[in-house]
Every structure is written in C-alpha cells, then in structure tokens.
Amino acid sequence: MTKEQKITGNITPPNKDLETLKKHFPQCFDKSGNLDFEKFKKQLSATEINFSKESYGMDWLGKSYARLLATDETTTLLKEDETFNQKKENANSENLLIKGDNLEVLKHLSNAYYEKIKMIYIDPPYNTGSDGFVYQDDRKFTKDELQELAGISEERAKRILDFTQSKSNSHSAWLTFMYPRLYIAKQLLKEDGVIFISIDDNEVAQLRLLMDEVFGEENFRGEIIRATGTTTGQTAKKVGSSYDTLLCYSKTDYFEFSGINLKGKDLNRFNNDDNDGKGKYALLQLRKTGNADRKEDREGMFFPIMSPDNTEVYPVGPTNYLSRWRVGKKTYETMIKENLIIWKKEDLSDVKEIFIGEEKYKTIWKPYVKYYLEGRTKKVSNLWTDIDGNKKGSIEIKDLFGFSAFSNPKPIDFINKTIEISDIIDEDIILDFFAGSGTTADAVMQLNAEDGGNRKFILAQLPELIDQKNNKTAYDFVKNELKVAIPTIFEITKERLIRASKKIQEENKDKDLSNQDLGFKIFETMPIWEDYNFEADELDAQQMLLFDESKLTKEDIKALLVTWKTYDGVSLTQTIQETDLSGYTAHYSNGKLYLMDKGFKTENLKTLLEKIDSDKDFNPTTIIAFGYHFDSKNLREISENIKSYANKKSIDIDFITRY
Ligand SMILES: C[S@@+](CC[C@H](N)C(=O)[O-])C[C@H]1O[C@@H](n2cnc3c(N)ncnc32)[C@H](O)[C@@H]1O
Known part of the structure; x- marks a missing residue:
C-alpha cells in the first residue's frame, strides 16, 4: 500500500476506546462506522447493565479546551543528546530523562509506550498560590478556531482565551493544565498499572473529582495521608498542615497492591x-x-x-x-x-x-x-507515618550537591514505598513527568542496587529557569560549575541522576552491579520549524514550495527520524541501525525502514530489494521516505517496484511518503 502522510504535526495520543467498542460491539456500528447509540444501549441493557440516571461530575471553565489539548497535535520534535547518550555508562541504558513540557513529551511517548508503563508517580505544582504555578501554553488559537474545535459558544471561547493568556492560577487554570496530562498518562499505563499523585489541601478536592473523571471512580484505590514531619501554615485562623496527600488510582481492576515488608x-x-x-x-x-x-x-x-x-x-x-x-x-x-x-x-x-x-x-x-x-x-493503609519526612528529602539533595540545589524534594523512602506496593516486576517502567530533582529515578536505582532488580525509569522535566534571586546558589552552580549558559531546573535533575548513580556505585563496591542499569539517555523536545505547518490534504506542488527544505540541517533530519520512529512505535532507547544500500544510508528498526536523505537512486532501490530478499534479519514491513528529499519520479519508481516485489513474494510492504 502506498500512502502520503503529513505526520510532523499529526502526533496525537491514540484513542483505543473506539477500537475496543468496534471489536466487542461490531453489530452496533453502521456501514460507515457510525455508532448506533440506541442499539448499543439496548445491547448493554440486555446484559443487565443499569444506566445511571444521575449525571454527576465536574465542570470548569476550560474543560472543553483541556479536552482539545489532550488530543491536539504536538508542536515539537524530539531530538537526542547524542554526545551524552554515547557515553559508556549510557550507551546501553534503557532509562530516560526527557527535557521539555510534559504535555509534549507525553504525546511523543503515546504510541511507543502505549500500555507499557507499570507505575506513574507525579508531584505536580500544588497550586498553593506561592509555588509559582500559573497557566501557560503556547498554543495560539483564535477565538473562532477555539469555538469550532472545542464546539463551544463564542462567549465561552473568549473567556477561556482570556484565562489561558492571563497567567492565571485559578482552580480552572490548574485543572486545564492537569487534565490533558492525566488523560495521556492513562493511555501509557499497562492494564495492571497504577498512578500516584502527591497533592495538598489546595487542590486535593478538585484532583479527586478530576481523577474520577479520567480514571473512573471504580479505579480509585485510596487517598493516603503522608506525614511530612513538619507543620506549616498554622495561624490563629487556620490549622497548620502536617501532611500531604497521595491519591492512588489504577488503570483497571487488574491492579493489586503487593504487601509491605515488615520493618x-x-x-x-x-x-x-x-x-x-x-x-x-x-x-x-x-x-x-x-x-x-x-x-x-x-x-x-x-x-x-x-x-x-x-x-x-x-x-x-x-x-x-x-x-x-x-x-x-x-x-x-x-x-x-x-x-x-x-x-x-x-x-x-x-x-x-x-x-x-x-x-x-x-x-x-x-x-x-x-x-x-x-x-x-503488611497490607497498605492510608496513613503513612512510618517513613522519612520532607527534611530527609532536603538532606538527601544536600548530601549529593553540598548545598540545597532544589526546594522541597520528596524523600527517597517515600517513593520507595510507592514502588514497593505497586507489584512491580523486574523490567517494569516507572514514569515521573514532573521530575523536579529526580527523586523517583534515584529511588529506582537505589532499589535495584539493593535487590538486584532491573526496573527502568522515564523522567520528564521542563527546562524551567532557576530563579537567580531565590535560588542563587543553584543558579551559580549550574552556570559556573556545569557551564550551562541559561541555568534551568533540568540541569539539576540531570546532575542529580549522575551523582546519585555514582554514589550508589561507591556505596555498593562489594556487590556486582555490572548488570544494573545505572545510566540514562537524554532526549529533548524542540519546536517544529515555523513554516513547516500545513495540512496533509494541502500537499500540492505549490504548497510544498512554501517550505524550503534546503535549510534543514543534519541535526534537523535526525530529530525528524527520532520523532517519526517513536511515533511508529519504536521505543526511544531502541537503537536504529544504519543500513548501507550501495552508498545510500537508510535507517532500520523493528520492521520500519526510513529513507531520510537525498540522493536515493535506482541502484539503491535495487540493493534494497536484494537485501530484503537475501538478509533474513532485514524484513521491512513499512518503508518511509521523507518526501522533500525525493522527486515525484523517484517516489513513483520506489512505490511501483516495492509493490511488484511484495506481490511477487506475497508479502505486505507499505510505502509511505511522509512530510
Ligand atoms: C513539585 S516539583 C517535583 C519534585 C520532585 N518530586 C522531587 O522530589 O524533586 C514539580 C516539578 O515539575 C516541573 N514542572 C512543572 N510544570 C511542568 C511541565 N509542564 N512539564 C514538565 N515539568 C514541569 C517543575 O519545574 C518542578 O521541577
């Protein structure tokens, strides 16, 4: 099959709900694939399902916008930090640290890591009023676009745009920020996966209802009170706070807690x-x-x-x-x-x-x-008073850096406990997309070193600027010691992981850690080139001229390749092999062959078909060409030859021209 795709702006999280419905209730869909809801309802009533007559849920200004953000396309590409990733300690690592806004990061992960994550822990901004949370996004919808895309009134569209552009920290703003991230996070969880979210009084009530909406009330597993070891905010009018909350939801009913070892x-x-x-x-x-x-x-x-x-x-x-x-x-x-x-x-x-x-x-x-x-x-209870409090988190950071490089990190012991009860098996992946100082990764590496496990982590962290006034030591450290011109929290995360890994190796000299994954790979999001943004159905000769592909650097093409392969389901840590086709370098991984460079000629096509024929480890089922680097004659030749080769051999090979 030959197809054209405009995929760069088309990376959206998969929604398998419809697929599942079609699979189980094909009789409820008409010829054109439309769901006949009355038929569906009857079908379910026959199986003794009762329909709730009460409609209960949460609404807020921005909810339809938040839904739009959850399924909207990405505005970035993913690129690899090759120098860092090729270092000996990182080359074979399957751990990841990704720099960027986590909404973009989650969208990029949504195919390759669909239902691959066993546990998510996040510690988002609590929206305390003084933690710096304000709503920000760089999506530039006009009122009319928003009205049409979100299916809302003009007045509502206007109010939404007002608050998204006014750096608001209202409950609505916070919920609009959280909803799309949680929506995609759920897609990433395995069927028996579980998510933990730290939160406090400011948003716990909102978050609980939001989680009920995204994960389903039946998947609520508990609201855990964690003693923080300190009391803050007590006044003559308000009680002080000595705990924060950990909300726990599972993806489905398949999840079970494991017991806690007695201590x-x-x-x-x-x-x-x-x-x-x-x-x-x-x-x-x-x-x-x-x-x-x-x-x-x-x-x-x-x-x-x-x-x-x-x-x-x-x-x-x-x-x-x-x-x-x-x-x-x-x-x-x-x-x-x-x-x-x-x-x-x-x-x-x-x-x-x-x-x-x-x-x-x-x-x-x-x-x-x-x-x-x-x-x-011991079975899990919802009162956690037996673990280290917040001071310990700060001491742990100070031990690694020699100063307080990050404010209010969670203690490792606390994250360990969430991992311990999550019924995690050896190779499971743990995701934290509000990484902060990277406590989650430190906890995963420490637990692995302790019990010989092989759990993996994926962390995402925004390159948020370090406030030079409030955190001068951290700012100066990143600038002067790490030699990074614009100091961001991401650099602290990265440095913590490097230092934590070293410390673990030093402290466990008597153990054989050679099979432990104590490295990590770094990727980051980068904006898509400005004039690259037009729709696939506009792909005619005139439109294609609008984008000047000659200004793309080698690095740009590499980023496109990383982004596409991840979209095509190849994980970020899976290497993509360079394949020589008589002087033309193609890239191959997991049945996908990418032809990214210019200069693909008839002789390269010949070599490609010969290689498929003779090399038993080379079985591309999809061949993807970067459209701007091929002329139409070129593309026709490849398409026709692949088609006739596939027919002759009775195999399926798709040929996709992607822009
Ligand atoms: C409360 S801290 C997490 C602390 C972490 N649990 C620890 O132990 O160090 C929240 C972190 O999320 C980051 N963050 C906020 N918004 C983000 C976003 N949209 N994408 C990625 N990270 C974000 C902030 O920069 C901050 O470092």
Whole structure:
C-alpha cells in the first residue's frame, strides 16, 4: 500500500476506546462506522447493565479546551543528546530523562509506550498560590478556531482565551493544565498499572473529582495521608498542615497492591527462633482474639483440643465466655504435624473456668501457634507515618550537591514505598513527568542496587529557569560549575541522576552491579520549524514550495527520524541501525525502514530489494521516505517496484511518503 502522510504535526495520543467498542460491539456500528447509540444501549441493557440516571461530575471553565489539548497535535520534535547518550555508562541504558513540557513529551511517548508503563508517580505544582504555578501554553488559537474545535459558544471561547493568556492560577487554570496530562498518562499505563499523585489541601478536592473523571471512580484505590514531619501554615485562623496527600488510582481492576515488608516496630514480636533454618517467628494465641472471637461467630472453630497432659482444652475468652480457635479442625491437625503448636502453662491466677453443657472445664494450658516472619507482609493503609519526612528529602539533595540545589524534594523512602506496593516486576517502567530533582529515578536505582532488580525509569522535566534571586546558589552552580549558559531546573535533575548513580556505585563496591542499569539517555523536545505547518490534504506542488527544505540541517533530519520512529512505535532507547544500500544510508528498526536523505537512486532501490530478499534479519514491513528529499519520479519508481516485489513474494510492504 502506498500512502502520503503529513505526520510532523499529526502526533496525537491514540484513542483505543473506539477500537475496543468496534471489536466487542461490531453489530452496533453502521456501514460507515457510525455508532448506533440506541442499539448499543439496548445491547448493554440486555446484559443487565443499569444506566445511571444521575449525571454527576465536574465542570470548569476550560474543560472543553483541556479536552482539545489532550488530543491536539504536538508542536515539537524530539531530538537526542547524542554526545551524552554515547557515553559508556549510557550507551546501553534503557532509562530516560526527557527535557521539555510534559504535555509534549507525553504525546511523543503515546504510541511507543502505549500500555507499557507499570507505575506513574507525579508531584505536580500544588497550586498553593506561592509555588509559582500559573497557566501557560503556547498554543495560539483564535477565538473562532477555539469555538469550532472545542464546539463551544463564542462567549465561552473568549473567556477561556482570556484565562489561558492571563497567567492565571485559578482552580480552572490548574485543572486545564492537569487534565490533558492525566488523560495521556492513562493511555501509557499497562492494564495492571497504577498512578500516584502527591497533592495538598489546595487542590486535593478538585484532583479527586478530576481523577474520577479520567480514571473512573471504580479505579480509585485510596487517598493516603503522608506525614511530612513538619507543620506549616498554622495561624490563629487556620490549622497548620502536617501532611500531604497521595491519591492512588489504577488503570483497571487488574491492579493489586503487593504487601509491605515488615520493618521497625513491626518486627519486635518476631523474637523466637528454633535455629532450624526456618527463621524467626512470633507466637500468636491459637484462640481468635479481637473481633468475631466468639463461639457463635464460627461454630466450626470451636472444638476441644488435647493439652500435653491429655486434658481437653476449649477456647475461652478473657471474661469467661466461649470463644473460638483461629482455625478449623483439619488445619489444626496439619499445624500439629508441622510442629507449629506450642503449649504454655498459665499463671494459676489466669486459669479460666467454663461450663460446656453440664460439664465444668478448667485448664491451665494455653495453645499458641508459630507465626513465621519469612514471606510475611503488611497490607497498605492510608496513613503513612512510618517513613522519612520532607527534611530527609532536603538532606538527601544536600548530601549529593553540598548545598540545597532544589526546594522541597520528596524523600527517597517515600517513593520507595510507592514502588514497593505497586507489584512491580523486574523490567517494569516507572514514569515521573514532573521530575523536579529526580527523586523517583534515584529511588529506582537505589532499589535495584539493593535487590538486584532491573526496573527502568522515564523522567520528564521542563527546562524551567532557576530563579537567580531565590535560588542563587543553584543558579551559580549550574552556570559556573556545569557551564550551562541559561541555568534551568533540568540541569539539576540531570546532575542529580549522575551523582546519585555514582554514589550508589561507591556505596555498593562489594556487590556486582555490572548488570544494573545505572545510566540514562537524554532526549529533548524542540519546536517544529515555523513554516513547516500545513495540512496533509494541502500537499500540492505549490504548497510544498512554501517550505524550503534546503535549510534543514543534519541535526534537523535526525530529530525528524527520532520523532517519526517513536511515533511508529519504536521505543526511544531502541537503537536504529544504519543500513548501507550501495552508498545510500537508510535507517532500520523493528520492521520500519526510513529513507531520510537525498540522493536515493535506482541502484539503491535495487540493493534494497536484494537485501530484503537475501538478509533474513532485514524484513521491512513499512518503508518511509521523507518526501522533500525525493522527486515525484523517484517516489513513483520506489512505490511501483516495492509493490511488484511484495506481490511477487506475497508479502505486505507499505510505502509511505511522509512530510
Ligand atoms: C513539585 S516539583 C517535583 C519534585 C520532585 N518530586 C522531587 O522530589 O524533586 C514539580 C516539578 O515539575 C516541573 N514542572 C512543572 N510544570 C511542568 C511541565 N509542564 N512539564 C514538565 N515539568 C514541569 C517543575 O519545574 C518542578 O521541577
């Protein structure tokens, strides 16, 4: 198949919802692919789905604009920091740090990383009024365009443009900022993926409703209170704040939390050891304690058992009521066989007397069960007071830089806990698109070094200018030590990752870290060339003249290649091979062959077809040519030859001319 695409401005997040509907309810679509909603409703009613009669949700000025932003095309390309990425420690890394506005970054990732991310942690601006959050975007819609694209009234379009252009920090502005990012983030999550968002009082109520809307209320997993270790903002009129909130949502019902390994005071009761290799254990009363501990709660767990001196023992509660054991008879017998039961003699003053029917029972024996530590975990609660507070985050940064290079970083321990409970397996990817100082990456690398895991990270950070007045030390450090002319937070993120990696290697000299991924690759967004922006259906000879391709540098073409391959589903860390076709260099990865350069001739085409024929590792299913570097005769020749070759071999090869 031969196609033309204007793809540079066409990178939008995939929406698989329609695909899923079509797959499962083909009978509800007409010939032209339109959904017959009444049919669909009937179909669902037949499967006992009830339709909610109440419509409940959140509306704000800018919601339709936010929806538009979520599906609107990118305004940037992606380019690689080749010098950095080719360094020995980074060359094979699958970790990523991407510089740019995260909305653009997420859009670029949306095909290659669709449903590839296991866990997202973000710590967005809390919109406290003093954290510098203001709404900013460089999309230049006119009132009429916005009215048409978002399907809204003239008056609403005007009000939206007013606030998007007025550096607002209203709730509406914050929600408009967050919605498109969360919308795309959800597409990136695996089916069993999970997202955590740090937030505080200022926006928690708005965020909860927004998340209900984007992720679905049924995927709400918890609102966790994290003690920050300090109290701020207390006045005579307002209580101080000693916590922030961590909202947790899953992508679907497939997600399950993993338990938390026991630490600290939870370990105190595991103080017995038989030195038989089974490790430490605690002793629990065999009698059920706490709630539902009465005979009538579980009749089957009330039965006599034999004490070491062959007297019958019954479960008796503290105030002499008939209680029950923790287990039924069968499990109890297995426990005896496995040597899990221990008997202790009670203090004579503790001896209970009860009547079972007419009989009076009295025993001085009390049974206990061994409760081994090995494999024991704790379920997640929504109150986190057992981890390091915010001061620790600042100390961690100071340890690495020698000064406070970043204000209010989260402590590593906190991020570790979110990772620990997210049921992450070895190669899973963790994404943080409000990277800040890069705590998430530091936590991932530290955990991997500790347990030999191979988790990967992807971080995105805006090149936000460092405020020279408020953070002079950081500003001077980036300018003078890192030699970056315009100091931005991104440079701090990058430097933290480099330093954290070094520190981990130094601290783990006794371990073999050779299989650990302690490097990372850097990419960044760059604006698309101004006059490159016209629509695919306008691609006629006259339009093409509007763009002067001769001014594109080698670097520009490389950026186009990186952007396109990522759009085509090839991950950023997957290398693209240079393929020599008799003097013409093509680029090949994952079945995609890119012809980007000028000068493709008949002999190169011949070599290309011969290579497909003879090289079993070279199987392009799509060949993509950069239209501006080919003339129409050229393109026709390639298209016809590929078509007849594919027909002859009964294979499918698409040929796409892309602009
Ligand atoms: C609260 S901080 C995150 C701190 C981080 N959790 C840590 O431990 O260091 C939020 C970060 O998001 C960045 N940010 C804000 N808007 C952004 C955007 N549109 N794209 C990418 N990063 C952004 C800010 O520059 C800031 O560094």
